Amino acid sequence: MEPSPLTQVSRPDTFQPKIVQLYETLFREDDDEHDLSDGFWEEFFLLRPDAASLKQILSSIDSDEMLHLQAHSQQLFLRAILRMKQATAPADENALDTLTVFLDSALTKRYTNPSSDIIAVLAGLHDADAVMSDFVATLDTIIRNGRSLTLRLKAVRTTLSITAAGFQTALPSYFTHRDLFPSLMKYIQDCDDDTRVLPAFYLLGLLVNYNKFEFQNPYRLRLDDFVNDGIIQKMMASFGASCLAIRDAYVAVQEDMPEGWTLGSTLNYLSLGVLAPASRPTTPVPAPDEAKSLFAALPGPEIGVLLSTYDFANANKVFCFNLISMQPSSKGDTSPMSAFLSLTSYLFQHAHRSNRASQYTYLSLFILHILVEDQPLVKRLCSDDAKISVRLCRQRQPYLPLIRGDRNPGAVILDLMVDGINHNLRRRLDVDFYILCLGVLLRLMSYLSRAKVRIAYHWSELWRTLLSFFRFLTTYVDDVKSVYRSSTMVDLLVNLLAFALTKGENFLPDPASYDDLFYKLVETGDILAKFRDAFGLSNKSIQTLINVSSHYHTLLEDSEKGKLRSKILSPREVHTVIKQGYETLSIDAADGLDRWERFREADFKTFLKKIARAAVDDAKLLNEENKMIGLSAA
Template identity: 80%
Template sequence: MEPSPLTQDSRPDTFQPKIIRLYEQLFRGDDEDSELSEGFWQEFFLHRPDSQGLKRILGSIAPDDMLHQQAHSQQLLHRAIIRVKQARPPADEIALETLTVFLDATLTKKFTNPSSDIISVLAGLHDADAVMTEFVATLDTVIRNGRTITLRLKAIRATLSITAAGFHTALPSYFTHRDLFPSLMKYVQDCEDSAEVLPAFYLLGLLANYNKFEFQNPYRLRLDDFVNDSIIQKMIVCFGRSCLELRNAYVAVQEDMPEGWTLGSTLSYIGLGALAPNSRPSTPVPAPEEAKSLFVALPGPEIGVLLSTYDFVNANKVFCFNLITLQSENSNDPPPLSAYLSLTSYLFQHAHRSTRAALYTYLSLFVLQILVEDQLLLKRLCNDETKISVRLCRQRQPYLPIVKGERIPAAVIVDLMVDGINHNLRRRLDVDFYVLCLGVLLRILSYLSRAKLRISYHWSELWRTLLAFVRFLTTYENDIKTNHRSVELTSILVNLLAFALSNGENFLPDPASYDDLFYKLVESGDTLIKFRDAFGLSSQSGSMQTLINVSSHYHSLLEGSEKGKVRSKNLSPREVSNVIKQGYETLSIDASEGLDRWERFREADSKTVLKKIARVAVDDAKILSVQ
């Protein structure tokens, strides 16, 4: 019997998805200048994308090789635009997903001449304007009127990818030539899930920051007069949800609720009492080194939405008002302001772990400074009607006193500043950070004094922190004085203490709180003198001399209270308190004018750090756009 001419091929060890073979044919073809067939593209846009496979193939191609085979990459962009414009499923979705991965992988390559080389790869230098303009117009149309929210979201992710990956080239200028703002706002308005809002809100921040110090950015101008409350509130809800998730990532590394608290009381403390079960599963506690590496990776890439929030806060009072007053859409979630302040607390305690974390901490401080500089907004932050519960970070000592229940937001912000001062002390001091913290404190105390608002707060913690900071600066004077802003730092610190001393009766809730400030100044008498001498504050600082005069006045009274034989450390707290009260009669405080003088936030003054922040937000957007 003749053998059959049919033979059975051996089964391969692994099956390669067809789309991978198409990727290889597209990007590793022998004839780079050949026009791929219509059949190839029909098949290409029928297969679901393999993001990891496409990333791997693109990652293996050198920038020069990418330029060499630019004809195929140009065909991909051209064919993808056609599929998106045709709006036929699933080809349009596949085209957008493929473009997102392709753009991210291609635009992040280290080309010799980034702007011109990238344009060559995508469109060719001669056709660049026509192709890129058509591409942006296509994305704009889908974002505004795409057949589904999912498709519109994919278009936003593609736009986010090209904006982030090409941020430092000329590519994003195509998105400034065509105004995507109305389409983005319509998309946000149509969203029902706040998670879907995040990419659009994030993208808006990147577009508003593109070369904004070099030319009049149209997106930045759009933020000024935008007054649609419903859209603004959706963005703020999205921001609040993102803050909550980012904060929870810190808690997942190290649970920091006070010992002895039940889960029920804990959930009640943060406004989630309705969720309290009988018990919760325990999670393993990571080893110290593991926890350290986990903390270094935080916050997650979603934190870049803080840049968008900052831009809105800096430009738009309607946004600020909603940020302060908006309640959560779900009664089990904390209000957005509470979630934001809670995340800021964790950022402050971990700001030292990376430059990236420190930059986002600056950004949060900018937001807080802008809010407390507006007297109407600060009035609301001090109003009982806006009381909130905020979970503050307790992952590092020293701890602030626990306050259960709701408080006015201004008191929480003071806690944040105290925590920030306590947890970022090091010889190479981040002077910029401390100037910002002290500035926020000065603005709040100044307002409380003028409005004569006596708010409930553990004031002794503030005085202890400020005077401990004086001791720290005195100890490391040589390291601190090398910073060009050290004079500004010491000036604002001394003015803040002197202002509290001369105006404390206007905002402190009771005489005992005022007495405590005097008592702590007396305790720090020797340190104050050393501080004055170390930083050369003898002649130019009347505030410094006021502090020393008050301390010396009470030292003399306390030393003479037992005929010169008993010093203050041997007196009981009640006896010291009595001496302080008696000393008021013979005390003269030079209530110098202008101790609470401050200048309003000007973005141009922080241009350098804001550019650095934009760069890290762009890097985070690259991660976010392909997740």
């Protein structure tokens, strides 16, 4: 029998997609042929990109090899721009997707001369200005008028990628030569989903911070007079959602809300737990070392959007008003201001875990300074008409009283400062952090005093915290005095307490609250005198505090019950003596204790440059992991 002419060919172990073959051809060293045919590029951009394979191929090429292959990388860049300009599906979208992966990888390699080497890889030194200007103009057109919102989002992501990857080079300067601000605002306005706003808002923060202290950044100027409430509110909604997502990552590590009353908890309390209904399963609590590691990795990279929020708040009062006034889209949701304050609370309790966490905590403090310094804004913050409910962090002791229900934001900010002071005490003190916290307290209290506004607040917690801070500083005086600007912090602390003592009747809710301040001061004993001697103080404020304390100690000792020493008097008896002592008390306080200088960005230039670099690194991480809200959906 003759053999059949049909023979079975063995199947290969794996099939290699055609696009991967084209990637390998493109990035294969070939000194004989630099130009690839039109047919190659036609097929290249018609095929769906394989991001994982392209990234793998590019990651195997080091910076020197990439420079050696620049003829082909330049062709890729030029051909992709051409396809995007032609605006024909699917080639234009495939070109954008390919460029995003290529830029993420090619621009983050360690080049000897980053600016010139990156330009060589993309466009060549001779044609750089023309090619890069054409590229930026093409992206600008797509962001503003692309044929679909998904395509426009991808153009935003590509711009974010190249800005972040080239932040320390001259590359982002091409985005300052051409103003993308109107297109980004048009894109945000057209967004049908708040999550798609985040990449554009994040990008804006990077563009504003590119060399902003070295030249007049055009994006920074754009923020000053932007008054479109609709677009601002879309940014705000996106910012609020991001704050909640970042905050919830902390909660996922350690649930910190006390359990409310339930039938099960009551039966357990009465030793009748066997009758309790089955409870829902709870998230396992991580071991201390594991929790420490998980907390150290937070906040997530989306936190970089805080930089955009700060820059807008620092430049634009309309933005600030929307931040403190915008209501949630539906009942039961969280407002942007509530989400921001809640996240800030968690940042404060974990700021010590990394330099990165500390830097973003500073950004939150800068924003709070800006808000409480503006008269109309702080008036709104302290108004009962602006009441909000805010979940505050309770992951570390000491705990503040748990307040359920709505409060005005001013009271919440007071709580944040108390928590910030209590949870960042260490011998090598972060003095600038404490100067900022005390500064926010001074600005809030000076407004309350001038306007004679009395807000509901557990003031005794604030006095206890400030006086505990006095004790801490006295104990570790040698460590603290060696830190730059510690004398500024000490003066601010003394003046703040002296101001509360002399002007408290203007803003404390009732006489009992004012009495409590004096009680706490008397209770401090000789700490104030030790504090004065330790830091070599001779100003009027510290003497005022010591004189008041001495006045009441004398009254207590001279009274009939005081003969037994004041420390065995009951709190009620001490309060009685305090009330009686007002008649003979003379407070000679210094003038201008409530004066303060407005927040000046230039004073924090070094901090802000570090924070900008942190936001750039987070933008890179978001691009690498494709985690940016709204991008994976695209």
